[in-house]
Every structure is written in C-alpha cells, then in structure tokens.
Amino acid sequence: MKKSVLLMALIFLPTLGFASNGEEIFKTKGCGGCHSKEYDSFAPSLKTISKSYYKKNQELKDYLQGKKPGLIKGEPKTMKGFINITKKLSEKDLSALIEYLLSF
Ligand code: HEC
Numbered sequence: 001m002k003k004s005v006l007l008m009a010l011i012f013l014p015t016l017g018f019a020s021n022g023e024e025i026f027k028t029k030g031c032g033g034c035h036s037k038e039y040d041s042f043a044p045s046l047k048t049i050s051k052s053y054y055k056k057n058q059e060l061k062d063y064l065q066g067k068k069p070g071l072i073k074g075e076p077k078t079m080k081g082f083i084n085i086t087k088k089l090s091e092k093d094l095s096a097l098i099e100y101l102l103s104f
Pocket residue numbers: 026029030031032033034035042043044049060063069070071072073074075076077078079082085086097101
C-alpha cells in the first residue's frame with residue numbers, strides 16, 4: 001500500500017510541478033531569449049517588469065492575454081507573436097507565469 005502511494009507520487013508530482021511552474025513556462029516558451037532577469041536590453045528585464053507591474057497583476061494578465069497594451073514603453077511589435085502564445089495558456093499556467101514574472 002505504502003509503496004503504491006509513493007509510486008503514484010513519483011509518477012504524478014513531476015507533471016503537476018511542470019504545469020504550474022512559472023519559471024518552466026517562461027523557459028519553454030522562449031521568453032528568456034529576450035528578457036534577462038537583471039538587465040534591461042531592448043526588452044525589459046524581469047526586475048523592470050516586476051517593478052512596473054507591482055500590485056498590478058490584473059494589468060499584466062490583460063497584457064498577456066492581448067486585451068490591453070503594455071505599461072512599459074518599448075517595441076510592441078516584438079512581443080506580438082509571444083502574446084499569441086501567452087493568450088493560449090490555461091488560467092492556471094498564466095497565473096503561474098505572472099507569479100514568476102512578478103517575483104523579481
Ligand atoms: C524576441 C524577443 C522577445 C521575446 C522572446 C519575448 N519578449 Fe517580452 N518583450 C520584448 C520587448 C522588445 C518588449 C518591450 C516592448 C513591449 O512592451 O511590447 C517586451 C515586453 C514584455 C513585457 C512588458 C510589457 C509592457 O510593455 O508593459 C512583458 C510582461 C513581457 N514582454 C513578457 C514576455 C513573456 C511572458 C514572454 C514569453 C512568452 C516574452 N515576453 C517573450 C521582447 C520579447
């Protein structure tokens with residue numbers, strides 16, 4: 001009995017962790033190719049994003065769902081293709097991604 005519970009946990013935990021891990025989503029969707037954690041380039045750093053969207057989770061969500069333009073001025077065209085990606089994320093994955101983006 002104990003063994004099978006452990007086995008179930010081993011099978012399911014990694015998949016659960018994967019789906020709800022904002023950092024994984026950030027990496028697998030290629031966001032890190034342009035956004036560094038610390039340094040602003042042509043794309044704002046995660047630090048800048050965290051600061052600009054401090055207590056503005058809803059604004060960030062609207063942005064990532066393509067409902068509203070971003071708060072940070074830059075090159076909006078570059079992000080367009082990626083909004084098409086974040087727009088399709090599930091509610092849960094999007095929340096996890098937002099939590100990660102705002103954790104810097
Ligand atoms: C090809 C480079 C590139 C990639 C890849 C990229 N971004 Fe961006 N991102 C930018 C640029 C340039 C800006 C600044 C212009 C703008 O605000 O649209 C930006 C802005 C942003 C902003 C701030 C928006 C604002 O203006 O307030 C967020 C949040 C963001 N990106 C999230 C993401 C996420 C999440 C991903 C992955 C799904 C991603 N980006 C992938 C280039 C990129």
